[in-house]
Amino acid sequence: MGTRSAGPDLAAVASLSAGARQWIGLHCGYLDEPSGRAELPVTPRVKALLQLALLRRCWAAAAPADPDLAPVAGTVEQVWRDPDHPRLLTVEPRYARQFQLMYGALAPAGPDADGPHRAVLAEAASGDLLTPRRKSPYLHLETRYYAELAGVPHRLLDYPELYRISRLAGHADGRPTAxxxxxxxxxxxxxxxxxxxxxxxxxxxxxxxxxxxxxxxxxxxxxxxxxxxxxxxxxxxxxxxxxxxxxxxxxxxxxxxxxxxxxxxxxxxxxxxxxxxxxxxxxxxxxxxxxxxxxxxxxxxxxxxxxxxxxxxxxxxxxxxxxxx
Known part of the structure; x- marks a missing residue:
């Protein structure tokens, strides 16, 4: 967006952002605490941790020096080091391969770069996940994105073609947005x-x-x-x-x-x-x-x-x- 002057709108967004980031930082650890593991269903908790890892990646790219990032990064790093966590990715079979791919792609870089996610990525790539076979345009695009992020070879369509077959591209003028x-x-x-x-x-x-x-x-x-x-x-x-x-x-x-x-x-x-x-x-x-x-x-x-x-x-x-x- 570039540099803007300090108008009231920008200050309001900064306030909104600070509150949300601090709340997430204070409470994200619950996802990996004994109480969270006991009180939250497995698949929603796995999804929530993948979302947290995506937030960590984007936050680190946008504001790496932000001190509020530390608890989010710490939770993600702790979970991604846990040798038992990959088992939870496959509890719901219909999501297993996609969760494995996302887990591998969102692994934090650093000392644990060769952690459990490497084996998980290899397992995810062992079937037809990284081919165009039987994929909706949306799932195809999501898979391409995370495969690219993970740096794994694939045979998926390129981004321009995936946009052309998307629901967004195919929504004709005059049709209701509903x-x-x-x-x-x-x-x-x-x-x-x-x-x-x-x-x-x-x-x-x-x-x-x-x-x-x-x-x-x-x-x-x-x-x-x-x-x-x-x-x-x-x-x-x-x-x-x-x-x-x-x-x-x-x-x-x-x-x-x-x-x-x-x-x-x-x-x-x-x-x-x-x-x-x-x-x-x-x-x-x-x-x-x-x-x-x-x-x-x-x-x-x-x-x-x-x-x-x-x-x-x-x-x-x-x-x-x-x-x-």
């Missing part, structure tokens, strides 16, 4: 653009088409009070070269998220109609809040990359984190 699945659209954009760290490679007409659909979906998600989906769509706007602080739908989305954020920094649910109940137990509150709060942390740390403001303390304005656990 036909589009927001997660499918946003993750298509994320994988093409490496979550904003490369150009998505779309030509003029394709880029205009994708921007139009994402902006219209953002407007609808804001109108419905969808916190999780709005966060993803704001990042998709950024990946397509838009500035969510400046587009009308992006500015409305950021206001929605700032207003929804709880005093402890969490987004306490996926939407205004799905927020955590007042009497929610700590584990219920965690399960309601984790997804949306992680999405906001991921989106805002990328949006704020490269921005400067006059008073660095403005970038860290956030309410004091509170106790999910």
């Amino acid at each position: 036909e589009l699945d927001v997660c499918n659209v946003t993750h298509t954009v994320f994988h093409l653009a490496d979550f904003g760290f490369r150009d998505p490679g779309l030509g003029g007409a394709d880029l205009a088409h994708a921007r139009d659909r994402v902006e219209r979906l953002t407007e609808e998600s804001v109108r419905r009070g969808e916190w999780d989906l709005t966060g993803k769509l704001l990042l998709a706007q950024h990946c397509l070269g838009l500035d969510p602080l400046s587009t009308p739908s992006g500015a409305a989305g950021l206001r929605l998220l700032a207003e929804a954020q709880a005093p402890d920094g969490a987004l306490p649910g996926r939407s205004a109609t799905d927020r955590a109940a007042t009497g929610a137990t700590p584990v219920e509150y965690f399960r309601k809040s984790y997804q949306s709060t992680l999405v906001v942390a991921l989106t805002t740390v990328i949006l704020l990359q490269g921005n400067t403001i006059d008073d660095p303390s403005d970038m860290m304005m956030a309410a004091a984190p509170g106790g999910v656990r």
